[in-house]
Amino acid sequence: MKVNFYTSNREYIEKKNEFDRAIQAVVEKGNFILGEQVAQLEKDIEKYTGAKYAIGVASGTDALIIASDVLGFKDGKEVITSPFTFLASTSCITKHRGKPVFVDIDEDTFGIDVSKIEERVNENTVGILPIHLFDQMTDMDKIMDIANRHKLKVLEDAAEAFGMRWKGNSETYRHSGTIGDFGVYSFFPTKTLGGYGDGGMIVTNDEDLAKKVKSLRVHGASKKYHYDYIGYNSRLDTLQASILSVKLKYIDEAIKKREEIADLYKERLADCEFIRLPKVKGEQKQVYYVFNILAEKRDELAEYLKQNEIGYSIYYPMPLHLQKCFEYLGYKKGDFPVAERVSKQILALPIYPEITAEEVEFVCETIKKFYRK
Structure with missing residues (x-):
């Protein structure tokens, strides 16, 4: 018996008519860049996760890079994170000439050992980048406690964690990515919510942070051909948004x-x-x-x-x-x-x-x- 590690074929065949209609609607209208399906998916992600703002970008990696830029994870400043993760969780810091500071992982969860974070905090530390990996979230109560006491920014790498929720000592469950200053999701095909190509999203509850991300994803423009920042070309593709909207329903x-x-x-x-x-x-x-x-x-x-x-x-x-x-x-x-x-x-x-x-x-x-x- 052959068993694939992953295949999208079965899901596509099962929901073929819905996927085909969604894709065809984009093609017929021809609005391929930041079309209405992107805006609708952003609203649906906000509703599903409880985040106040969701901004679609070209990939989970881009989401990390842009969020790191906005939070000031750059120019020699230190950010504490895990060494046991995908490259993008750390390269997003070094892309801006920031300095990743690693601590070891927990023996049982394989995620960052939160008990080792505070000892690495110094006057040059600006943030913590917890990564929600291996089917569970990092202890966000302890992460946020350290961050609040030391005035640090928190970027949740929730690329693999869409749908996970943390309660901890709170009265309610909160979705991954919605607890820190920023959270990011990846829509790489294998993900729990995955597209048929690359895609990503940044979520936040801070209006000012959201406005800056929306500008940075379109080259730093406040309106067409008017640039407030040196930004990025990183937009969630409308075709991918249409596919993801079908998947989000299920x-x-x-x-x-x-x-x-x-x-x-x-x-x-x-x-x-x-x-x-x-x-x-x-x-x-x-x-x-x-x-x-x-x-x-x-x-x-x-x-x-x-x-x-x-x-x-x-x-x-x-x-x-x-x-x-x-x-x-x-x-x-x-x-x-x-x-x-x-x-x-x-x-x-x-x-x-x-x-x-x-x-x-x-x-x-x-x-x-x-x-x-």
Whole structure:
């Protein structure tokens, strides 16, 4: 049995008429740049997440870069973040000549170890960039407490966290991205809310921050050919917005299906002593964008899955502090031992709403067969 790590084909076939009508409406009208579908999606994201302002941009990476610019994560100022994440979570700081300051990750969640953040704060620190990864949010109560006491800006990288909600010590659940000064989402095809190409969005509850982002995404213009800033060319494509609007209607159903798949994985792998799953910390609602395991003999297992035509991915095989592009920061092997250890064991299994129970059963049985060899 072949099991794809991800495929968009099943979802497209299932909702083909809706997708085709949405795309055709854009093509027939010909308003491809910041068309009405972009504005409508922004309103729908505001309604769904509770954010006061949502601004569509060209990608999740651009969302991070623009938000970092606005918050002053640049010119030698320090921003505390995790070394165990995708490049864009840190390159958005260095793009503006800011200085990323890493702290190690939590052994159980694989997210930033919030207990280590405050010791890295100094007079040059301007912000914290928590990343909501591995199906759960960072402890935003502790993040915001540190930020408020030290007058720091907070940029939530919620690229993989659309739909996740944090309660913590609050009375209500708050959506990822809506707690800090800015939050960003990615609409890369594999994401929980993913398009058929690149796309991203910045959310905030601050009107002034929102106005600046809206200007920066169109070269820094306040109106056509009148420029207040040196900005960017970063606009969410109208065709992508039309596709995302279709998907957003079914997002809660998709999240529920992901949870059911994750539960099946947990049940079938519970008796496998060579597998460990991340633990959830804090009062929150998860979203299973990926399903990660820590596996003994990870590389050998990955090769065995490949031989059996099972897709997988490794998020992430090398922490950022050991990447060549960040050598200049002066970190060395051993500086963040938890991140380094997890990077050698972590493995992501196939999960998306359209995967079948039979496929999940096959993946789990193949894993257990590998360890019985």
